[in-house]
Amino acid sequence: MSQGQFVLGAFIPGTLSGSAWRLPEAPLDTFRSLEHYQYIARKLEAGRFHSLFFNDTLDVKLDLALQRGPNSVRWDPLILAPALAASTRHIGLIATASTTYNEPYNVARKYAALDHLSGGRAGWNLVTSLGGGENFNRQEHVEHDDRYARAEEFYDVVSGLWDSWADDAFIQDKASGTWLDIDKLHVLDHQGEHFQVRGPLNVSRSPQGHPVVAQAGASVAGKRLAARVGELIFTAQHTIEQGRAFYQETKAAAAAFGRGANELKILPGVSPVVGKTLAEAQAKYDRQQELLEPKAFLSSISKFVSLGYDLSELPFDEVVPLPPEHFTTNTHQSRQKLVFDLIRRERPTVRQLFNQLTSGGHRILIGTPESIADDLHAWYEAGAADGFNIMFSGLHSAIDDFVDCVVPELQRRGLFQREYAGTTLRENLGLPYRTNRFF
Amino acid sequence: MSQGQFVLGAFIPGTLSGSAWRLPEAPLDTFRSLEHYQYIARKLEAGRFHSLFFNDTLDVKLDLALQRGPNSVRWDPLILAPALAASTRHIGLIATASTTYNEPYNVARKYAALDHLSGGRAGWNLVTSLGGGENFNRQEHVEHDDRYARAEEFYDVVSGLWDSWADDAFIQDKASGTWLDIDKLHVLDHQGEHFQVRGPLNVSRSPQGHPVVAQAGASVAGKRLAARVGELIFTAQHTIEQGRAFYQETKAAAAAFGRGANELKILPGVSPVVGKTLAEAQAKYDRQQELLEPKAFLSSISKFVSLGYDLSELPFDEVVPLPPEHFTTNTHQSRQKLVFDLIRRERPTVRQLFNQLTSGGHRILIGTPESIADDLHAWYEAGAADGFNIMFSGLHSAIDDFVDCVVPELQRRGLFQREYAGTTLRENLGLPYRTNRFF
Numbered sequence: 001m002s003q004g005q006f007v008l009g010a011f012i013p014g015t016l017s018g019s020a021w022r023l024p025e026a027p028l029d030t031f032r033s034l035e036h037y038q039y040i041a042r043k044l045e046a047g048r049f050h051s052l053f054f055n056d057t058l059d060v061k062l063d064l065a066l067q068r069g070p071n072s073v074r075w076d077p078l079i080l081a082p083a084l085a086a087s088t089r090h091i092g093l094i095a096t097a098s099t100t101y102n103e104p105y106n107v108a109r110k111y112a113a114l115d116h117l118s119g120g121r122a123g124w125n126l127v128t129s130l131g132g133g134e135n136f137n138r139q140e141h142v143e144h145d146d147r148y149a150r151a152e153e154f155y156d157v158v159s160g161l162w163d164s165w166a167d168d169a170f171i172q173d174k175a176s177g178t179w180l181d182i183d184k185l186h187v188l189d190h191q192g193e194h195f196q197v198r199g200p201l202n203v204s205r206s207p208q209g210h211p212v213v214a215q216a217g218a219s220v221a222g223k224r225l226a227a228r229v230g231e232l233i234f235t236a237q238h239t240i241e242q243g244r245a246f247y248q249e250t251k252a253a254a255a256a257f258g259r260g261a262n263e264l265k266i267l268p269g270v271s272p273v274v275g276k277t278l279a280e281a282q283a284k285y286d287r288q289q290e291l292l293e294p295k296a297f298l299s300s301i302s303k304f305v306s307l308g309y310d311l312s313e314l315p316f317d318e319v320v321p322l323p324p325e326h327f328t329t330n331t332h333q334s335r336q337k338l339v340f341d342l343i344r345r346e347r348p349t350v351r352q353l354f355n356q357l358t359s360g361g362h363r364i365l366i367g368t369p370e371s372i373a374d375d376l377h378a379w380y381e382a383g384a385a386d387g388f389n390i391m392f393s394g395l396h397s398a399i400d401d402f403v404d405c406v407v408p409e410l411q412r413r414g415l416f417q418r419e420y421a422g423t424t425l426r427e428n429l430g431l432p433y434r435t436n437r438f439f
Numbered sequence: 440m441s442q443g444q445f446v447l448g449a450f451i452p453g454t455l456s457g458s459a460w461r462l463p464e465a466p467l468d469t470f471r472s473l474e475h476y477q478y479i480a481r482k483l484e485a486g487r488f489h490s491l492f493f494n495d496t497l498d499v500k501l502d503l504a505l506q507r508g509p510n511s512v513r514w515d516p517l518i519l520a521p522a523l524a525a526s527t528r529h530i531g532l533i534a535t536a537s538t539t540y541n542e543p544y545n546v547a548r549k550y551a552a553l554d555h556l557s558g559g560r561a562g563w564n565l566v567t568s569l570g571g572g573e574n575f576n577r578q579e580h581v582e583h584d585d586r587y588a589r590a591e592e593f594y595d596v597v598s599g600l601w602d603s604w605a606d607d608a609f610i611q612d613k614a615s616g617t618w619l620d621i622d623k624l625h626v627l628d629h630q631g632e633h634f635q636v637r638g639p640l641n642v643s644r645s646p647q648g649h650p651v652v653a654q655a656g657a658s659v660a661g662k663r664l665a666a667r668v669g670e671l672i673f674t675a676q677h678t679i680e681q682g683r684a685f686y687q688e689t690k691a692a693a694a695a696f697g698r699g700a701n702e703l704k705i706l707p708g709v710s711p712v713v714g715k716t717l718a719e720a721q722a723k724y725d726r727q728q729e730l731l732e733p734k735a736f737l738s739s740i741s742k743f744v745s746l747g748y749d750l751s752e753l754p755f756d757e758v759v760p761l762p763p764e765h766f767t768t769n770t771h772q773s774r775q776k777l778v779f780d781l782i783r784r785e786r787p788t789v790r791q792l793f794n795q796l797t798s799g800g801h802r803i804l805i806g807t808p809e810s811i812a813d814d815l816h817a818w819y820e821a822g823a824a825d826g827f828n829i830m831f832s833g834l835h836s837a838i839d840d841f842v843d844c845v846v847p848e849l850q851r852r853g854l855f856q857r858e859y860a861g862t863t864l865r866e867n868l869g870l871p872y873r874t875n876r877f878f
Binding site: 019021022023024026028029031032034038057058059060062066067068069070072073074075076078079080081082083084085086087101102103105106109110113114116117118119132134135136137138165170172174177178179180181182185187195196197198199200201202203204291293 | 458460461462463465467468470471473477496497498499501505506507508509511512513514515517518519520521522523524525526540541542544545548549552553555556557558571573574575576577604609611613616617618619620621624626634635636637638639640641642643730732
């Protein structure tokens with residue numbers, strides 16, 4: 001990556017998110033169509049995006065929003081990513097997998113295979129999951145601190161397994177019939193509190209050494225894990241000052257683990273709405289907001305962050321009351337903190353809060369290519385970001401708008417790459433190759 | 440599928456198997472190359488093969504054969520299959536996944552997604568695995584009977600989750616903002632001995648209703664599972680009489696579960712070596728056998744089936760002693776039975792046994808396109824098979840030989856399809872659509 005250019009990742013939901021699916025131009029059945037995702041991946045690649053990222057959930061929430069919201073079904077990202085790897089050549093593919101409801105041997109193996117198959121373009125978004133226990137032999141979701149303790153050890157096992165073989169272990173000498181050099185094999189023999197895993201992994205070291213690890217934890221335990229092992233850090237930050245504080249705090253925390261500032265890239269999420277004029281962009285945004293069901297959404301988010309009262313029962317133009325002093329949820333402390341802070345800081349009306357939150361908690365950027373480029377530039381220049389995770393609804397026209405209008409503006413200003421810098425995702429991101437700890 | 444035509448599946452190993460990798464024409468690094476598998480999948484599709492099947496293992500055997508054999512590493516079939524789905528249009532993709540070292544919710548979801556993504560071409564080879572416990576928090580591999588008890592329940596959970604949604608559950612009514620019909624959702628709420636899984640699955644019903652289930656169990660418990668749930672039955676049978684007996688026994692066992700004869704297809708494996716003349720085919724075969732290391736192989740197989748003595752210590756032309764009376768292994772009763780029976784029935788020399796076993800226990804068919812077509816025709820006509828699982832080494836030239844020479848001969852005789860019969864794997868195999876048990 002050239003000096004002075006930033007990273008662009010794209011977030012694509014499992015289905016069209018929010019109200020995007022209700023727009024006349026939105027296709028039906030995106031959750032049954034590989035072509036839908038292929039279009040997106042190829043378009044983003046044409047726009048030189050560094051990576052494409054799929055989040056995940058492991059259950060269907062049986063709540064009021066179920067009937068009206070499109071988030072009930074989504075493919076496993078580890079099934080979608082290989083298909084997109086075979087459909088593209090350059091863009092990185094970051095798939096989410098849970099450390100709470102998987103086995104580390106399986107996860108290590110799948111990402112190593114994906115890294116091979118994609119020619120070094122695999123990333124693992126390491127999550128502890130927001131729910132799902134009832135689908136995995138549990139009465140309820142595993143507790144927050146237990147999840148993170150397991151996640152720390154899970155990562156150690158996975159990354160240890162990724163180093164099972166020296167890069168030159170498989171000599172494949174036809175004349176002597178020697179397939180591999182047995183001295184270049186490391187048996188991990190991990191004996192930990194949560195895991196006992198012998199190894200070695202039955203996949204050879206992959207093009208990146210290790211697939212890139214993405215992390216978005218924002219609780220104390222989540223931030224600690226991100227600082228120790230995260231290489232792409234996804235975060236929701238609302239002001240440049242907050243962004244810069246988070247940036248400095250995270251890089252310092254990583255440094256305390258002996259990591260250099262260039263070993264992790266911090267990407268705040270932004271949700272863009274692009275128009276030729278600000279008025280056109282605003283009209284696009286308003287059209288989507290009108291199609292959302294404010295009552296259902298506000299009721300759902302009130303429960304989601306344990307607000308203690310129901311926003312949907314308040315008048316739309318009333319100022320939102322202050323939230324409780326203490327955090328109480330098990331599952332999404334970061335989202336809870338974001339909402340609570342937003343209410344305390346901005347004292348918004350219900351309507352204003354609704355508009356903020358329907359972006360999934362990320363900043364909404366409504367504007368022209370120029371104004372959006374200005375905004376991203378300002379954050380980057382202020383040291384609040386190494387780049388951005390662009391939160392798309394999955395609507396093709398919105399991705400087209402960004403790639404066709406905003407990307408050229410960023411390139412014209414020298415802020416964004418015109419060509420991929422290397423072959424692997426690591427090379428494109430400017431992250432160091434992960435050498436093998438055992439060889 | 441037309442009357443009188445048989446099914447052809449292909450078995451492709453994770454790397455070039457046996458000694459194939461040592462041949463001058465064999466490419467190196469097949470375990471790092473998507474192009475290797477894409478070539479194979481596309482060639483088999485050009486040859487109208489019904490399906491392509493990948494087996495799996497979950498560990499690296501730290502034995503004498505490790506250094507010399509190519510089976511140490513292989514990609515997870517559930518990562519490879521989606522990439523090949525995006526690279527082909529018609530051929531079925533059957534990926535192996537273990538019921539012993541996975542969670543049913545994850546497995547149900549991955550295959551449903553693969554079925555969507557491939558347009559209805561997914562198959563699940565359900566295995567209980569031959570090993571791997573030490574990579575999954577266990578001192579050793581789970582015991583045979585426990586594995587099968589878990590497998591039975593695992594299947595029930597997976598297939599129940601596949602029926603979580605009616606086919607028309609996702610109405611996506613833009614005008615009213617109704618995404619789904621909540622009455623067309625079934626919460627499984629499975630409470631069993633091994634699994635407690637609430638559901639619903641967060642993937643919609645897939646094009647085939649259920650992905651095709653393949654099974655190759657050959658122990659008593661394995662055969663029972665195959666008879667109850669298997670739709671493609673892979674088996675190793677050495678004589679037409681054995682094949683016919685197995686065929687009749689399996690169909691009768693399925694009938695006892697209320698299943699029709701057309702609800703499962705029985706595919707014995709055969710390992711072909713094709714030449715323009717028999718002499719040319721024999722020379723090809725001999726060339727590969729010479730490159731194998733008989734000592735290492737015989738030592739390894741002696742342990743693998745718990746023979747009680749070491750074949751590698753016997754003279755190559757000595758008749759093999761009789762094996763023990765009783766079966767003792769935990770992990771591969773079917774392979775053990777096959778070897779023991781072979782020794783008892785044929786009283787082979789060590790050399791003869793070596794040649795038989797290096798096919799992975801399957802029949803070796805060395806011959807011309809005509810003689811191979813004769814053989815397959817005879818088995819099919821005798822009621823010993825619904826088709827065949829063609830065991831390839833992964834060498835491209837051997838696949839080319841079969842597709843370019845044997846397939847046209849089979850087509851000329853009216854034994855094999857010239858075009859795919861339908862769109863989905865189920866349609867192509869002549870297996871019935873799986874209706875939803877709850878809707």
